Amino acid sequence: MIRLKHVVLGAVGLPIVILLGAWVGFFNVGASSGHWKVTAWFLQLAMRSAVRTYALAVDAPKTLDSRGLPAAAGHFARGCAICHGEPGEPRSPAVMRMLPQPPDLALTVGDWTDAQLFRIVKHGIRFTGMPAWPARDRDDEVWAMVAFLRELPKLDANGFRDLALGGSQPTAPAALADCTRCHGGHGGGRGDLVPALAGQKEAYLFASLQAYARGDRTSGFMALPVTGVDPADLAALARHFAAQPSVSADSDQVPAEVIGRGQQIAEDGIPERNVPACSGCHIGSDKNPLYPRLDGQHAAYLERQLKLFRSESRGGTRFWHIMATAAQRLTDDDIRAVSAFFSKRSAGPQ
Amino acid sequence: MSANVGLFLLVGCAFCFFAKSIGWAAADELGEPRATALGLTIAPTTLTAPQPDNSAALRDPGGGLSLFLRNGCGACHTIRGTNAHGTIGPDLSHLGSRTAIGAGVLPNTEEAIARFIARPDLLKPGVRMPAFDMLPQTDIQAIARYLKALQ
Numbered sequence: 001m002i003r004l005k006h007v008v009l010g011a012v013g014l015p016i017v018i019l020l021g022a023w024v025g026f027f028n029v030g031a032s033s034g035h036w037k038v039t040a041w042f043l044q045l046a047m048r049s050a051v052r053t054y055a056l057a058v059d060a061p062k063t064l065d066s067r068g069l070p071a072a073a074g075h076f077a078r079g080c081a082i083c084h085g086e087p088g089e090p091r092s093p094a095v096m097r098m099l100p101q102p103p104d105l106a107l108t109v110g111d112w113t114d115a116q117l118f119r120i121v122k123h124g125i126r127f128t129g130m131p132a133w134p135a136r137d138r139d140d141e142v143w144a145m146v147a148f149l150r151e152l153p154k155l156d157a158n159g160f161r162d163l164a165l166g167g168s169q170p171t172a173p174a175a176l177a178d179c180t181r182c183h184g185g186h187g188g189g190r191g192d193l194v195p196a197l198a199g200q201k202e203a204y205l206f207a208s209l210q211a212y213a214r215g216d217r218t219s220g221f222m223a224l225p226v227t228g229v230d231p232a233d234l235a236a237l238a239r240h241f242a243a244q245p246s247v248s249a250d251s252d253q254v255p256a257e258v259i260g261r262g263q264q265i266a267e268d269g270i271p272e273r274n275v276p277a278c279s280g281c282h283i284g285s286d287k288n289p290l291y292p293r294l295d296g297q298h299a300a301y302l303e304r305q306l307k308l309f310r311s312e313s314r315g316g317t318r319f320w321h322i323m324a325t326a327a328q329r330l331t332d333d334d335i336r337a338v339s340a341f342f343s344k345r346s347a348g349p350q
Numbered sequence: 351m352s353a354n355v356g357l358f359l360l361v362g363c364a365f366c367f368f369a370k371s372i373g374w375a376a377a378d379e380l381g382e383p384r385a386t387a388l389g390l391t392i393a394p395t396t397l398t399a400p401q402p403d404n405s406a407a408l409r410d411p412g413g414g415l416s417l418f419l420r421n422g423c424g425a426c427h428t429i430r431g432t433n434a435h436g437t438i439g440p441d442l443s444h445l446g447s448r449t450a451i452g453a454g455v456l457p458n459t460e461e462a463i464a465r466f467i468a469r470p471d472l473l474k475p476g477v478r479m480p481a482f483d484m485l486p487q488t489d490i491q492a493i494a495r496y497l498k499a500l501q
Contacts, residue, residue, distance in 0.1 A: 279425070280434075
């Protein structure tokens with residue numbers, strides 16, 4: 001018969017015994033023998049349930065935006081493929097021995113909803129090595145990655161390389177090849193959400209790279225390429241892109257009245273809503289070298305940045321806050337119009 | 351096999367841990383929140399009545415005018431006779447002849463103008479002009495000298 005004394009003894013004693021066991025090194029934390037079937041089952045159950053539950057709070061868009069695919073693919077090649085593999089590229093045997101083993105995502109993405117993938121990519125999975133997204137406040141980037149994961153099962157080796165590495169020149173120095181993966185060989189930016197760097201002001205490019213490196217400007221796509229790069233190399237990269245001839249980015253048709261409205265905002269601001277004229281800082285060669293040129297930049301990129309400024313989630317150089325003030329009172333329609341105007345404006349005689 | 355039993359117990363214990371922590375997220379706590387909140391609210395400005403042309407505004411011995419335009423002050427302020435046509439902030443065409451600046455909170459001296467440009471928020475809570483203290487102090491002084499000379 002079990003007496004109260006035994007229960008108490010057990011309740012106190014068992015944890016002590018387990019602790020003691022852990023301290024002496026009795027438990028095998030080695031990954032070589034794998035999990036017991038029941039352990040593996042339990043861990044999977046807990047992980048899947050947690051993802052399912054937390055994903056309920058995620059507000060998924062009806063259709064995924066495909067404009068960020070090249071950047072997401074470029075990021076996947078460097079930030080994810082090392083563990084999850086990529087089409088046509090066998091993974092290193094070291095990774096295959098990880099516990100749990102990172103799954104081949106081309107085979108498993110179908111098991112998850114968009115919201116669940118978002119949850120996993122944004123927050124990572126504890127105790128498995130699966131990392132969280134490297135930047136806060138950049139749900140837009142996480143959604144771009146989810147859109148890419150949906151494409152992944154359809155890609156063969158060539159399709160993947162085209163999407164991920166399109167413009168890069170394998171002969172370029174390593175640091176530069178890393179950039180052209182997303183920004184393209186002529187610095188035009190691959191995909192509408194990757195900015196053109198060609199012909200941008202050198203001081204602005206350099207200060208922006210430092211802002212990413214310090215974490216003053218957050219982007220999961222840019223965090224990895226600047227991490228651990230010597231400031232002198234960042235300066236050289238800024239010089240390289242600034243010296244490239246600017247390329248006209250977009251060819252989409254935009255109604256003339258939208259462009260006209262954009263021009264009005266750019267040149268006069270919106271006085272009744274206290275929006276200053278953009279031209280006062282962004283047009284003309286006599287402006288501060290840390291104030292970026294916007295001419296010929298991708299409209300979708302400009303829109304995204306203006307929305308980030310408006311919600312105060314776009315940091316930047318030590319001048320970023322004046323731009324946040326300027327963007328505060330812009331509506332979505334204003335943003336679309338003024339972005340379309342600048343994207344169509346050619347640099348002209350500067 | 352005993353190792354696996356051990357591991358299973360260890361996992362069981364670890365589960366008690368999870369119950370306390372919030373979910374499986376690896377790094378909700380990345381970085382720190384952006385420190386500066388912009389306390390700037392923008393309300394309509396009163397426009398100053400048209401003034402006669404003042405070409406004296408173009409005289410710029412200390413480089414103050416070109417610094418003014420280069421840093422985008424002209425996006426919000428007008429100085430007649432120059433390329434500054436902004437209407438968000440007050441017209442500065444005759445700033446030097448005013449008795450006070452910053453809506454009356456400061457005496458009209460070169461030094462006070464410089465202090466206002468650097469940190470308007472410190473001098474006037476709720477101000478609608480962003481701080482420019484990231485500019486070199488010498489540039490701010492040159493701008494202040496130029497503005498003070500606008501009679």
